[in-house]
Amino acid sequence: MTSESRAGRPRVSSRETLAEAACELFLERGYDATTVADITTRAGVSRSSFFNYFASKSAVLWSGLDERIGLLERELDGAAGSAAVDAAIAELARGFAPDALALAIVNDVAMGVADELAREAAMRSSRIARAVSGALVRGGADRLEADVRAAAWGGAVLAAVAAWARDGAGRSELASTVSRAARIARDA
Structure with a gap:
């Protein structure tokens, strides 16, 4: 044939x-x-x-998560309160499949991408934090509280992605790792 x-x-x-x-x-x-x-x-x-x-070489690694963060930003645009944030973060993680980012996290030294991952993760954490902060302020939180809680959310999501990748991304759902990170962030 x-x-x-x-x-x-x-x-x-x-x-x-x-x-x-x-x-x-x-x-x-x-x-x-x-x-x-x-x-x-x-x-x-x-x-x-x-x-x-892809817009750039680094976007190869981040495109899957970037799409999810874009959805989160759109979902929280105009939304108000913690419940909206909880739902949007849960949706971001639902059904997320292992991709180039998970491979890069696990092989960061071999790929020579550790510094790039740290820089790019900070930008994604900041995007999440901006979206979350706006929703929390619209829900009645004062700006300081909203910004601190939002920063915790941004950090929690990126920490969860890294932990999920290191633990064997295909072995569990990102959603459960994000849920655990969210509990930790709420209690911080």
Whole structure:
């Protein structure tokens, strides 16, 4: 049985194909030594195909969580109170599958991505905190209380993602790890 492909057409590309190529290269060469051109060559796609899926090299690692954070931001835009925050955070974690980020967290030293992960995690934590703080203020919390609680939420989510990855991301649901982190954050 032979497989036919149309001449001139590149292989079908997808986020997963590009992420797999990127992670292989990060493990082989290190994050800093890997370029977008290296990733597209490995994946067999054009540079423009890469940018159809990812805004940057680091976005390869973060795109799955970034989508979830975007949903959280939209869900909390105009929402008010702790119950809305609890529901939005639970939804962020529900059904989250292991991806390039989980692989990078577990292999941060081998990939040479530890500093990049720390910088990028801080930005995601801040995005979560801004969304949560707004909802808490609209729910009646004063700004200081809202900002402190929101910072705890942002940190809890990112800490939960890291713990989930290190514990074997496919072995449990992120939602249960986030739920545990949320309890810890509430009690802090």
